[in-house]
Amino acid sequence: MNFSEKLAALRRQMGMSQEQLADRLGVTRQSVSKWEGGAAAPELSKLVALSELFHVSVDYLVKDYLEEPELPAEREDGSVARLTEQVEEISRFFRVWSWDSKTKIRGLPLVSIRFSGNRMQLRDTARGIIAIGNIAVGVLALGIMSAGLASIGVISAGALALGCLAFGLAALGPAAIGLLAFGPVALGLWYAGGVTALAGKIAVGVAAVGDTAVGYDAAGNHVLLWGDGLSRGEVERFLLEHHPDLWRPLLRLLAFIGSNIK
Secondary structure (H helix, E strand, C coil): CCHHHHHHHHHHHCCCCHHHHHHHHCCCHHHHHHHHHCCCCCCHHHHHHHHHHHCCCHHHHHCCCCCCCCCCHHHCCCHHHHHHHHHHHHHHHHCEEEEECCCEECCEECEEEEEECCCCCHHHCEEEEEEEEEEEEEEEEEEEEEEEEEEEEEEEEEEEEEEEEEEEEEEECCEEEEEEEECCEEEEEEEEEEEEEEECCEEEEEEEECCEEEEEEEECCEEEECCCCCCHHHHHHHHHHHCCCCCHHHHHHHHHHHHCCC
16 A cells, blocks of 8 residues: 555544544645645655554555554554543643733733633632632632632632622622621621521521511511511611611612512
């Protein structure tokens, strides 16, 4: 067999299309087609690449009289080559994919992105004004674990934190802890709203504990029980009675929660 016939046979044995082979070699599909049609021959660097890819010698590829490549038995059905390709695919998955914008503010990239299929490690943290990744730290941070002025993640911490487990000055999530906390389980140093709410000043929830508490079950120095139902006006008047300086947007939010406890 000549080179073109050997190349076509090896490619088919590997279960590859001409386009797939071209991608592996960094050439066009038309180049591979010309090689297999005998209209052109690859340069030496591509011959070496082909020999490594197919696990044959360069001599076997270019010398027509060599009909049988010296291959280990397990390679005859292409199984080793397929296994090698699978290992390469898996290894690519476990690598870190990263990108930082060229624009920087005070030495930090405007956007920093870090993703890894491997276990999360601190060295793979995305750090930027806008940070996105498995672990993200930035002014705006989005990640599985995130920290920033505003952060969104499974576990998040920041001035404004949204996450399954959120810690912040203002925290929102299934489990929220902060000065101001909202969620099914909310623990607020000052204010809390949710199904179960515990706060130093005002707690509003189905079960609420605070200095001022509104709830179906509530405990505190000043308590408003749900009873047969509460209107937003009733909750607002009660809260203003004991906290006349309460920030009005926060007042309306707590009143909304209090009037929709059940």
